[in-house]
Amino acid sequence: MPDAIQITGLRKTYAAQGNAPAKDALKGVDLTIRAGSIFGLLGPNGAGKSTMINILAGLVNKTAGKVSIWGFDQDVNPRQSRAAIGVMPQELNMDPFFSPRASLEVQAGLYGVPKSERWTDELLALVGLTDQGNAYARNLSGGMKRRLLLAKALVHRPHILVLDEPTAGVDITLREMLWKNVRRLNEQGMTIILTTHYLEEAEQMCDEIAIINHGQVVVRQSTQDLLSRTDGKTLVLDTGGAVPHPPLPAGARPETRPDGRLAITYPPSRLRADQILDAVRAAGVPILDVAAEQPDLEDVFVELTRD
Numbered sequence: 249m250p251d252a253i254q255i256t257g258l259r260k261t262y263a264a265q266g267n268a269p270a271k272d273a274l275k276g277v278d279l280t281i282r283a284g285s286i287f288g289l290l291g292p293n294g295a296g297k298s299t300m301i302n303i304l305a306g307l308v309n310k311t312a313g314k315v316s317i318w319g320f321d322q323d324v325n326p327r328q329s330r331a332a333i334g335v336m337p338q339e340l341n342m343d344p345f346f347s348p349r350a351s352l353e354v355q356a357g358l359y360g361v362p363k364s365e366r367w368t369d370e371l372l373a374l375v376g377l378t379d380q381g382n383a384y385a386r387n388l389s390g391g392m393k394r395r396l397l398l399a400k401a402l403v404h405r406p407h408i409l410v411l412d413e414p415t416a417g418v419d420i421t422l423r424e425m426l427w428k429n430v431r432r433l434n435e436q437g438m439t440i441i442l443t444t445h446y447l448e449e450a451e452q453m454c455d456e457i458a459i460i461n462h463g464q465v466v467v468r469q470s471t472q473d474l475l476s477r478t479d480g481k482t483l484v485l486d487t488g489g490a491v492p493h494p495p496l497p498a499g500a501r502p503e504t505r506p507d508g509r510l511a512i513t514y515p516p517s518r519l520r521a522d523q524i525l526d527a528v529r530a531a532g533v534p535i536l537d538v539a540a541e542q543p544d545l546e547d548v549f550v551e552l553t554r555d
């Protein structure tokens with residue numbers, strides 16, 4: 249099986265417009281995404297995520313570099329590379345006078361899917377729009393429109409599905425429905441690439457993550473490895489309100505939480521939990537309860553994108 253995506257030396261410079269100077273949105277990105285993964289593309293606002301996705305989708309022309317989708321070089325085999333990927337865009341752009349069914353048929357036509365290979369009814373069922381199949385798109389709720397966009401991205405049965413901020417501003421039911429579908433499609437072999445601002449979501453969904461900042465990939469790792477990058481764990485102690493902070497081994501940082509508990513952050517590579525607890529006890533501070541906290545993706549993200 250080829251890699252799902254291979255990007256080398258990808259650059260994008262948006263030309264100067266009016267008073268706005270030219271903008272280097274991507275500054276030489278190398279990235280490989282293996283087939284079968286759920287890959288998270290994260291980064292702060294303006295990092296270049298949408299630019300990258302739009303280049304993959306064939307909506308934005310790159311300035312330099314090479315992009316292969318499912319083994320097809322975009323410049324050499326534009327048709328095959330386009331057929332390998334489906335994109336669910338961020339914006340709800342759709343023709344208000346088309347019904348979901350008609351939208352899917354039109355989209356299938358655009359991709360050259362023969363009538364006999366269309367799966368319009370299954371797609372409507374998949375995204376829960378069977379009952380609205382013949383309704384005007386303008387009468388659909390925001391959530392239904394998003395579901396239609398997902399179905400549209402799937403008409404040509406792409407190997408790779410790209411979701412750009414799929415859950416921004418959607419309610420919990422729709423979010424769960426989306427993730428259930430995404431997982432199912434992934435289990436059936438589809439590679440998923442998604443961008444999201446919800447780091448908890450990325451942590452739960454993605455097996456691999458790339459973080460981009462200022463047009464460059466700053467890290468690309470398995471979610472597991474990424475989480476173990478920050479050398480910091482925290483013990484949160486209920487000391488019955490005892491103050492002040494006890495003397496602690498070097499490297500441990502105490503902090504009193506607003507709820508009065510004592511939080512001690514320490515590097516597990518150099519200190520063990522019992523060394524911390526021993527020091528607290530030795531100072532005569534009671535330990536009524538203990539909780540341990542692991543760093544989450546948010547911590548890693550903040551550390552890696554700090555300017």
Ligand SMILES: Nc1ncnc2c1ncn2[C@@H]1O[C@H](COP(=O)(O)OP(=O)(O)OP(=O)(O)O)[C@@H](O)[C@H]1O
Nearest residue numbers: 262271272273291292293294295296297298299300
């Ligand atoms: N059409 C355009 N013309 C000029 N500059 C652009 C254009 N599109 C994006 N940019 C600029 O390129 C940079 C990267 O934008 P991009 O939309 O790719 O970021 P992003 O990571 O997707 O951000 P967000 O999370 O806010 O969607 C930003 O500085 C943006 O202002």
